Amino acid sequence: MALTPAPLLLNLAVLSPKPTGISVYARQVVPHLRDLQPLVLSAQPWPDLDRRSIPANLTPAQGSRGHLQRLLWTQFCLPQIYRQHRSTLIFSPLPEIPLGWGCRSVAMVHDLIPLRFPQRRSALTLYFRQVVPWVLRQAVHLLCNSQATALDVIRRFRIPEHKITPIPLAYDAQHFRPLGLPRRNYFLYVGRPDPHKNVERIIRAFALVPGERELWLVGGYDRRYTPQLQGLGVALGLGDRLRFLDYVPHGDLPRLYGQALALVFPSLWEGFGLPVLEAMACGTPVITSNGSALPEVAGDAALLVDPYGVGDIAAAMGAIADDQGLAPQLTAAGLAQVQRFSWQKTGAATAQILGDLLGR
Structure with missing residues (x-):
């Protein structure tokens, strides 16, 4: 059945009620695509945008079952929607597109961590080994969240450089900002406990x-x-002295960042590193890695350490704790560094790419 034409489909099947990196990215970028008059494919409402409702059981909140159901939906239901609406382009906020159906697609690649740090019997590692190479080759264009991720894609899969546009992520300046709260006596890590996050060395x-x-x-x-x-x-x-906190609601993060002595984020590899940007925007000193995309985010505004060096990480923590002048310097430098990033810039650059591919 032919429905209202929608040249651009936004595939937001991955969006979860508890937003993490990819969901935060999608929610911030999509409003900047409004002028392209997209049709949003989502189980959740999207004010001021046309939406076609899709099943709500396709997200990471459903665990492995949700990922499998989303994969099947992407390969067998999404192409039908593409034909029904006479679409000419799909944009997906992660490397998931219909394969072999002739659907023109653009995908965002956030990192290749499942290949850099493979895990036995991991469905995600299997997906990145068996499916992602086809996604990267069949997409008409790829977006990457950093130069480091773009180089990873080019070197590992021999994707032509002209097919890739690095567009850095950003932060919500209205939400992540200094609150003027007194510092408390804790160092902070925000993120999953996966091995590549380096929590053991922290x-x-x-x-x-x-x-x-x-x-x-x-x-x-x-x-x-x-x-x-x-x-x-x-x-x-x-x-x-060691406290394990559960998932913290988005609204509570600025206070948590703002009262910390420092964010300690020496990840072994990051495609971008949103917590670094969010912490600096809250005026919090940052300790992070000297590799992957993290120097792109932190610039000269953080203490960069060897993530494999426990002594290096400890020395940075001790310096912030003991040097009364270092923390204010890092706070000022961080607040200046984050001015380089905004969701408006990210959204506008994304809209430009999609608009060019739509012939607008």
Whole structure:
């Protein structure tokens, strides 16, 4: 059945009620695509945009089942919607597009971490090995969230450079801002406990920092990794100084960032690193890695460390704790650095690419 023509489809099947990186990206970029008159494919309402409702069980909130259901929906239902609306382009905020159906698609690639840090019996690693290469080759254009991710895609898959546009992410300046709250005596990590996030070395480094400071780990319980990290804290004698916090609502993050001594984010690899940008926007000093995309985000406004060096991480934490003048310097530099990033810039650059491909 032919429906109202919609040249541009926005495939937002991945959006979860509890937004993390990809959901935050999509929610911030989509409003800037309004002039292209897209049709949003989503289970959730989108004010001021035309929407076609799709099943609500396709998100990471449903675990592995949700990912599998979304993969099947993308390959077998999305092409039908494309034909019904006589569409000419699909935009997906992650590397998921219909394969072999002749649907012109643009995908955002956030990172290749499942290939850099493969896990046995991981469905995500299998997907990146078996499906993502086809996605990258069949897409008419690719967006990447950093130069580091773009180089990863070019080198690993030999994708032509002209087919890729790096467009950095950003932060919500109305939400993430200094609140003028007093600092409390804790270092902060925000993110999942996956091995490439380097949480074990953060804990080991913290154990080397003297004093009664605390380390707060925010990101939710993961039965694969959290028990071992908790056991490490016990073995190192950290006691109540090491706190594991569950998922923190988006609205509570500015206060959590703003009162921390520093964000400690020495990830082994990041496609971008939103917590670094968010923390700096809240006036919080940042310790992060000297590799992957993190120097692109932090610039000269953070302490860059070797993520494999526990002593290096500990020295940076100790410097911020002990040097009364260092934290204000990092705060000022961070607030200046984040001015380079805005969702308006990200959205406008994305709209330009999509508009060119639509012939507008």
